[in-house]
Amino acid sequence: MIGRSHERNDGRCEDRWSRRRRSCGGMYGEVVAACVCDGAGSVPFGDVGASVVSSTLTKWLVRNFLFAHSASTDDIKARLMPELLSKLGRVASGKKSALRNFATTIVAVAVGEGGSGVAIHLGDGGILGRFGSDLRPICTPMKGEFANETYFVSDRDAADRMRILRWGKGGVSNGASEFETANGFLLFSDGLETSLLHRTTQEVAPAAATMLTWLNKFPEVEVEAAIGRCLNDVFRLRTMDDCTLVLMSHISGSTNPYPEPRSTLLPQATADEARMELEPPADLGWFQ
Amino acid sequence: MTTTLTTPDLMRIYPGDLLENPANRVPITLCLDVSGSMSGEPIAELNKGVQLFFDALRSDPVANASAEVAIIAFADRAEVMLDFQSLDRVTSPPVLQTGSHVGCLTNLGAGAQLAMTSLESRKQQYKIAGVDYFQPFMILMTDGQPTTEEHLTVAAQACELEERRKLTVIPIGIGGAADMKVLAMFSRKRPPLRLKGLQFQEFFLWLSKSVVRVSQSQPGEQVRLDPTSGWGSI
Numbered sequence: 001m002i003g004r005s006h007e008r009n010d011g012r013c014e015d016r017w018s019r020r021r022r023s024c025g026g027m028y029g030e031v032v033a034a035c036v037c038d039g040a041g042s043v044p045f046g047d048v049g050a051s052v053v054s055s056t057l058t059k060w061l062v063r064n065f066l067f068a069h070s071a072s073t074d075d076i077k078a079r080l081m082p083e084l085l086s087k088l089g090r091v092a093s094g095k096k097s098a099l100r101n102f103a104t105t106i107v108a109v110a111v112g113e114g115g116s117g118v119a120i121h122l123g124d125g126g127i128l129g130r131f132g133s134d135l136r137p138i139c140t141p142m143k144g145e146f147a148n149e150t151y152f153v154s155d156r157d158a159a160d161r162m163r164i165l166r167w168g169k170g171g172v173s174n175g176a177s178e179f180e181t182a183n184g185f186l187l188f189s190d191g192l193e194t195s196l197l198h199r200t201t202q203e204v205a206p207a208a209a210t211m212l213t214w215l216n217k218f219p220e221v222e223v224e225a226a227i228g229r230c231l232n233d234v235f236r237l238r239t240m241d242d243c244t245l246v247l248m249s250h251i252s253g254s255t256n257p258y259p260e261p262r263s264t265l266l267p268q269a270t271a272d273e274a275r276m277e278l279e280p281p282a283d284l285g286w287f288q
Numbered sequence: 289m290t291t292t293l294t295t296p297d298l299m300r301i302y303p304g305d306l307l308e309n310p311a312n313r314v315p316i317t318l319c320l321d322v323s324g325s326m327s328g329e330p331i332a333e334l335n336k337g338v339q340l341f342f343d344a345l346r347s348d349p350v351a352n353a354s355a356e357v358a359i360i361a362f363a364d365r366a367e368v369m370l371d372f373q374s375l376d377r378v379t380s381p382p383v384l385q386t387g388s389h390v391g392c393l394t395n396l397g398a399g400a401q402l403a404m405t406s407l408e409s410r411k412q413q414y415k416i417a418g419v420d421y422f423q424p425f426m427i428l429m430t431d432g433q434p435t436t437e438e439h440l441t442v443a444a445q446a447c448e449l450e451e452r453r454k455l456t457v458i459p460i461g462i463g464g465a466a467d468m469k470v471l472a473m474f475s476r477k478r479p480p481l482r483l484k485g486l487q488f489q490e491f492f493l494w495l496s497k498s499v500v501r502v503s504q505s506q507p508g509e510q511v512r513l514d515p516t517s518g519w520g521s522i
Contacts (some may be wrong), residue, residue, distance in 0.1 A: 041506030103508055124507065145454070147312035147420035150507040190507075194310045199418025238310065240350060240504075 014039035016050035022062035029113030033061040040103035049102030061110040103152035116168025130184035183250035191241030215249035311353035321430040324392035337488025344496030354503035362399025364391025397438025431462035443473035481520030490519035
């Protein structure tokens, strides 16, 4: 959802997101990956950078999940960063522009069957994880002292600053073993930080957990429309920045923990009832 | 199956006035000379300029939510005439007077020290409240030579903060008697400018545009300020 400051200036939303799934076989089964990127508003092609990186990263994650789950973080960065920068470089070359003009942040999660997962984070934006019914931050926004300071994939020290978490059986678990019990994730761009995370305590807004449960109860098409209403009617009024929200929820009873989205429409009456329940509350988030 | 999306216990709201306006803040300190030599037309024009500054910031919705202006007046001593707060809470800026209880001399060092202390204190309040902020501004304006040596230490502190990109310092000399060498001590990146005549309003209009630009700046952006030739000269 485009931010109000971008609407005023040039009408360009800098956020992009991507999702992919791929069967990896073996203990991982089908792997689902999602990524949210926020292009730097200060450069001319931040939106393009966000689009390229989000798409490239989800493709890389589902194709290299075994490696991403078991290799050292240094080895992962040594393979991932050239992939991302090379893709960006080709696009930059085509536009006859410098790589820094495609600067973007990254929040990404890939999960396999059995609770294994990988999270990648660089810059602002964040990831929440649901453990049972408890939703809490996995990755909180990376910022400098000032509001316009963060880190981008095109920075010289991007690899040093990139955070990579792994959890679950069969791979490296770098202090995130508790994430094996995670049954849902919420990825968000920076525009939603003040709505979803309490400014001082970093406690998660209760409404975030509510939105995540929608996936377990309603078809994706209805949930997507409801999230759109939340973003447009509530969240974007509390920030000047672009807002992107991606939900991933484990569906109980399914052999595949994150099955294909249910796109079948409900009967009209049930759909109407669902829409009424999916209306964004007036006091969504941490402040009114 | 039902969801309880609207029950109040789902939407616990944490109170706090900074949460009412979570906009990223731009703190600006105006450190202004009110010594005896400023009496008459100079102080009158300075007051008009300050009022224009507030009006210009209020006219931009982003700056109106972001900018917080403190006014420090200095002569023998320094005093906070207006502390940091949201612009909505300032009905009109205080009218500055010369020959008031702060004296008639020119203690630039005391003024700058109080300005930097106030800025640091406000930043701590932002951190406690979890409010993000941009790089602060310190505007120094004087029409004469300092009558103490307090400025020597303070100027070095200002330069150090500027070097670490923690502070933007804008030193301004008013009139022909302003000591530009002293003002130059406060910033290595920005040479002091001498105001053309009493063009306070032109300066404060320029300053308001600069603040608006900062308040709208994006992550990664190096904010460039407009040329100053319209109101100042080196």
